[in-house]
Amino acid sequence: RKPWFCAGCPHNTSTKVPEGSRALAGIGCHFMVTWMDRDTETFTQMGGEGASWIGQAPFTNTRHVFQNIGDGTYFHSGILAIRAAIASGANITYKILYNDAVAMTGGQHVDGSLTVEQMVYQLKGEGVKRIAVVSDLPEKYARDFPKFEGLSVDHRDNFTAIQKALRKLDGTSVIIYEQTCATEKRRRRKRGLLEDPDKRVFINASVCEGCGDCGVQSNCLAVAPKETELGRKRVIDQNACNKDYSCLKGFCPSFVTVTGATLHKALAVSTEQNFPELPAPPSCGDELSEPYNILLTGVGGMGVLTIGSIIGMAAHIEGKGVAVLTQTGLAQKFGAVSSHVRIAKNQADIHGVRVPAGKGQLMLGADMVVSSAEASLACLDSSAAVAIVNNHGSPTADFTQDPDAPFPEQAMEQVIGAATRDAHFFDASVLGTALLGDAMTSNLILLGFAWQKGLLPLGKGALEEAIRLNGVAVEANLQAFLWGRRLAEQPGKVKDLAGLDTLTAAEQNAEAETLDDIVSYRATELGKYQNRAYARRYQALVDKVKTVEQKLGAAELALTKSVARNYHKLLAYKDEYEVARLYTGGEFAESLNQQFDGDYKLTFHLAPPLISKRDPETGYLIKREFGPWMLPAFRVLAKLKFLRGTALDVFGRSEERKLERSLIGDYERQVDQLLSALSVPNTSPETLAVAIEIAGLPYFMRGFGHVKEANITTVQRRGMALMKQLKGESADPEQVRVVNIQEPERLEK
Numbered sequence: 001r002k003p004w005f006c007a008g009c010p011h012n013t014s015t016k017v018p019e020g021s022r023a024l025a026g027i028g029c030h031f032m033v034t035w036m037d038r039d040t041e042t043f044t045q046m047g048g049e050g051a052s053w054i055g056q057a058p059f060t061n062t063r064h065v066f067q068n069i070g071d072g073t074y075f076h077s078g079i080l081a082i083r084a085a086i087a088s089g090a091n092i093t094y095k096i097l098y099n100d101a102v103a104m105t106g107g108q109h110v111d112g113s114l115t116v117e118q119m120v121y122q123l124k125g126e127g128v129k130r131i132a133v134v135s136d137l138p139e140k141y142a143r144d145f146p147k148f149e150g151l152s153v154d155h156r157d158n159f160t161a162i163q164k165a166l167r168k169l170d171g172t173s174v175i176i177y178e179q180t181c182a183t184e185k186r187r188r189r190k191r192g193l194l195e196d197p198d199k200r201v202f203i204n205a206s207v208c209e210g211c212g213d214c215g216v217q218s219n220c221l222a223v224a225p226k227e228t229e230l231g232r233k234r235v236i237d238q239n240a241c242n243k244d245y246s247c248l249k250g251f252c253p254s255f256v257t258v259t260g261a262t263l264h265k266a267l268a269v270s271t272e273q274n275f276p277e278l279p280a281p282p283s284c285g286d287e288l289s290e291p292y293n294i295l296l297t298g299v300g301g302m303g304v305l306t307i308g309s310i311i312g313m314a315a316h317i318e319g320k321g322v323a324v325l326t327q328t329g330l331a332q333k334f335g336a337v338s339s340h341v342r343i344a345k346n347q348a349d350i351h352g353v354r355v356p357a358g359k360g361q362l363m364l365g366a367d368m369v370v371s372s373a374e375a376s377l378a379c380l381d382s383s384a385a386v387a388i389v390n391n392h393g394s395p396t397a398d399f400t401q402d403p404d405a406p407f408p409e410q411a412m413e414q415v416i417g418a419a420t421r422d423a424h425f426f427d428a429s430v431l432g433t434a435l436l437g438d439a440m441t442s443n444l445i446l447l448g449f450a451w452q453k454g455l456l457p458l459g460k461g462a463l464e465e466a467i468r469l470n471g472v473a474v475e476a477n478l479q480a481f482l483w484g485r486r487l488a489e490q491p492g493k494v495k496d497l498a499g500l501d502t503l504t505a506a507e508q509n510a511e512a513e514t515l516d517d518i519v520s521y522r523a524t525e526l527g528k529y530q531n532r533a534y535a536r537r538y539q540a541l542v543d544k545v546k547t548v549e550q551k552l553g554a555a556e557l558a559l560t561k562s563v564a565r566n567y568h569k570l571l572a573y574k575d576e577y578e579v580a581r582l583y584t585g586g587e588f589a590e591s592l593n594q595q596f597d598g599d600y601k602l603t604f605h606l607a608p609p610l611i612s613k614r615d616p617e618t619g620y621l622i623k624r625e626f627g628p629w630m631l632p633a634f635r636v637l638a639k640l641k642f643l644r645g646t647a648l649d650v651f652g653r654s655e656e657r658k659l660e661r662s663l664i665g666d667y668e669r670q671v672d673q674l675l676s677a678l679s680v681p682n683t684s685p686e687t688l689a690v691a692i693e694i695a696g697l698p699y700f701m702r703g704f705g706h707v708k709e710a711n712i713t714t715v716q717r718r719g720m721a722l723m724k725q726l727k728g729e730s731a732d733p734e735q736v737r738v739v740n741i742q743e744p745e746r747l748e749k
Contacts, residue, residue: 001299001369003032003335004397007222008242010136010179013156014097015040017066018164023095024053026078028070030097036219037401040068047077050085050092057090064091064167071098071119072110079122086127086172093166093173099181116178120146123174130173132162136244161617182242183301197243200258201236202595206582207254207574208233211703211711212403214250219400221334223247225393225407229521230569231699232403238263238595239429239439251620251707253579253606261600264593265437275493278485282454288320288345292457293355295379296339298366298443299394306470307364307443308339313466314458321347325354334397336370340379343457355379362455363420364446365389366428369396372412377419385420388450389413390442392429403702424449426487427500432480434498438473441480448484515546515557515564522568528581529572530644538571541668548675552683559678559692563671566698570667573660574704576608576651577644580637583630604630607705609654620706656705659712667698670719677726690726694719 005011015033017023023040025031026049033040044052050067067085069078074096085092098116101109116133123131124146133141133153141153154162156179166173180194188194203214210232215223222242226235234254236247248255284292294311298304308324315322321344327337340355360380365371371389380387391409398405417423428442435441444467450456451463467477487494519542526535546560572578582588592600607621615622643649651657674691677683700715702708724730 001334001336001367002035002397003300004036004221004400005029005032005219006182006242006301006334007220007237007240008182008185008244008246009220010099010177010181010244011097012219012244013159013246014095014134014177014179015068016159018160018167021064021066021163021167022062023066023068024050026067026069027073028097030068030070033068046073047080049073049078049081050090050094051081053092054085054088054090057088057092064093066093066095066163066167068095068097070102071096071100071114072102074119075110075114079126082123082128082172082174083126089171091170091172093163093169093175095175095177098176098178099184101181101184116141116176117146119176120151124148124151128172128174130166130169132166132173132175133178134159134162134175135178164617182244186242198259199243199245200238200261200596201241201243201245201247202256202258202592203234203236204254204256204583204588205233205235205591206585206587207579208252209254209574209702209704209708210234210403211252211707212401213252213703213707214247214255215400215403217249218244218246220244220247221395221397221400223400224395225399231565237439239433248605248623251607251623251703251705253574253604253704255605257603257605258592258596258600259603261596261598263433263437264595264597265435275486275490278452278489281452284454284457288343288349288457291321291323291342291344291350293360293362293379294341294343294456295355295360295363295376296341296366297363297370297373297376298337299370300335300337302337302366303440303443304337304366305339306472307366307447308341310447310463310466310470311341311343311456311458313469314462315343317462317465318459320345320458321350323350323353336367336373338370338376358382360385362450363387363389363416364443364450365416366443366446367394368392368409368412369394372415377415380419382419383421386453386455387416387420387423388446388453388455389416389423389425390428390446391425392427392439392442394429424453426491428484430500431483431487431494431498434500435483435494436476436480438476441473441476444477444480445484445487448481448486449488450484451481452485452488515561518561518564522564522572526568526571528585529578530641534571538567541567541671545671545675548678552678552688554688559674559688559695562692562695566696567667567671569698569701570660570664573657573663575644575657575660577637577641580634581641583634584638602628602631606630609656609705610650618706656709659709663698663701663712670723671695673723674726687726690722694722694726697722 009029011030011033015023015030015038017039021039025034025040025043027043027046031043034043042052049069053065053067082094096119120131120133130150134156135141135153136156138153138155145153162175166175185194189196205226205228214234222237222240224235224237226233296304296308305326308326312322312324323342325340340353342350342353342355344350357378358381361384363371363376363380363385365387368389368391370376371387391413393407393409395407396405413423413425428445429439431445432441433439447463451460464478464481467481468474483494519539523535523539526538542560542564545563546557549557549559604626605623606626607623609621612621612624614620645652645661674694677687678691697715697719701712703711
């Protein structure tokens with residue numbers, strides 16, 4: 001797992017640079033931007049930020065650079081670097097990332113007093129002529145804030161325009177990007193020191209196209225994948241979300257915000273669920289003649305280290321010897337974290353704190369990726385070790401930029417199984433959310449499961465006392481420990497009570513579907529989309545492809561399946577009528593009720609082409625907020641679907657709708673060309689493989705507005721190259737390359 005900015009981290013936005021510019025990194029969390037493909041490179045010691053540019057500037061054609069610097073570094077010694085840059089006359093803009101904490105090392109406060117107002121006066125005194133304060137809450141600077149020529153206060157939505165303006169200036173300029181650290185916000189909210197906004201983001205998966213633009217805009221790992229019948233969509237991980245709301249900038253009508261809601265629980269936090277008294281677990285079978293070795297694996301921020309502390313304290317309560325070694329590094333920033341726990345009869349029996357290679361007897365895995373890593377498995381005794389692993393598909397950092405980033409769950413389970421005597425896999429995150437309303441309880445579920453299986457040489461009383469001594473969410477954690485024990489004894493009953501089967505029914509692997517399943521479902525949906533005639537049009541082309549492919553002797557009918565999926569995607573383009581239908585057909589309301597409780601209110605985030613303004617910087621439509629009255633409006637609009645494609649279809653006159661309709665005819669003609677190429681005697685498997693790839697290209701024509709338009713251009717370029725390849729003509733390899741959503745082709749206007 002690659003370390004990454006936390007969900008909702010201000011650096012997700014503050015480290016962006018305009019196209020054509022580059023930035024230099026510094027010390028702090030923002031250093032991680034150097035592996036995020038944001039035109040940011042190198043780093044320096046604290047107080048040296050920008051010094052390298054002072055030396056480079058006279059000898060390069062680059063006119064200007066941005067330099068990232070944290071508020072802690074600024075206070076420590078960074079002001080000296082800014083002073084040097086001013087004296088040198090170099091063209092540089094310092095981006096002071098004011099997040100109100102020394103976040104990299106655990107959220108400590110900056111030593112001494114440091115406010116934005118103090119920084120503004122200090123920078124003015126140093127001779128900085130242009131200072132721009134940028135914030136997610138600029139209104140808090142309306143009163144009693146300094147006012148002088150060259151100082152501005154703006155919302156972060158204007159950040160790109162501000163950077164473009166400052167890069168044109170001579171000399172040193174400064175942007176103070178003020179937004180509190182996301183992890184620190186979470187801490188303060190839990191302690192009641194900061195207001196928790198009554199607003200949550202929700203994605204209507206039926207409307208979502210899976211284009212990934214929300215991930216590109218937010219760079220946020222709380223935007224997670226959701227596998228559905230119609231491909232991979234997006235979902236907001238409510239337990240990871242820190243309410244930054246940057247994902248709302250994704251150009252997509254599937255986003256709504258919910259106010260007045262609490263997260264839904266399948267059960268109240270209660271021990272009274274008609275469970276019989278649980279039996280005593282089997283003996284651990286270890287008299288502690290040697291230290292008992294436990295490896296805990298997970299991701300920073302998931303509470304893995306807390307579990308190590310609880311086990312260590314429980315051993316201490318029982319008078320046993322114990323050693324706990326925590327390995328973190330950048331782990332608290334969504335990277336890999338592990339904890340080595342060794343328990344012995346006496347402290348003197350432990351001669352090293354690390355679990356020796358090949359000696360681990362138990363692995364509690366809070367994350368599949370980290371648990372299946374070579375470094376983790378090397379610690380285990382393959383003949384004796386037992387693994388208990390949360391197989392929840394937590395996305396890696398790659399998913400923020402690659403909509404199709406794989407998560408090979410089965411392969412990881414096989415690797416873990418091969419390295420252990422026994423392995424148990426279950427989605428503890430979903431169980432924690434369903435049973436207790438919080439996925440963070442998943443680790444205690446793993447702990448309870450392990451204890452009930454007789455895999456911990458500790459008593460229940462000591463573990464429960466250690467949970468109480470931890471002093472955080474005590475009742476919920478005790479309940480999670482109990483649910484883990486129950487899961488070990490009666491997994492079917494626990495999963496049924498949690499509604500686990502219901503939650504995962506929509507996430508079945510589409511590859512396992514038969515052709516009849518694929519076609520039947522989509523034909524039914526097209527009938528709802530338009531009418532039966534539209535569904536028959538779909539069925540006719542699929543049958544035509546099936547007939548030709550059967551003559552080739554292709555048992556898997558891969559081409560027919562590809563056409564069935566992708567022809568449906570083109571036919572069911574999401575215009576205004578369809579978006580309205582998908583909001584009012586019942587599935588949206590049901591999915592909301594599965595996620596939230598309470599008398600909540602909805603706000604829709606849309607960019608209707610006929611009434612929306614365009615961003616002066618990008619030319620793209622700007623999304624606006626619409627209140628709950630949109631649902632009745634959607635109901636009316638959904639009933640007008642019969643106007644689609646007729647002279648009375650106002651929406652159908654837009655260039656986007658014309659393009660979408662033309663794609664349907666283009667695809668039908670392209671399929672005919674494929675069938676002609678496959679009707680030649682002795683068609684090679686290679687030719688069929690190319691035809692299958694061409695038939696699957698509409699999958700990448702996803703998104704809305706400018707996002708979809710750019711993807712269509714890219715796919716069409718690829719399609720032309722593959723058609724040349726199909727005909728035996730030479731094709732430029734570069735023309736075959738798919739450009740993903742994060743770097744779409746620029747369209748000529």
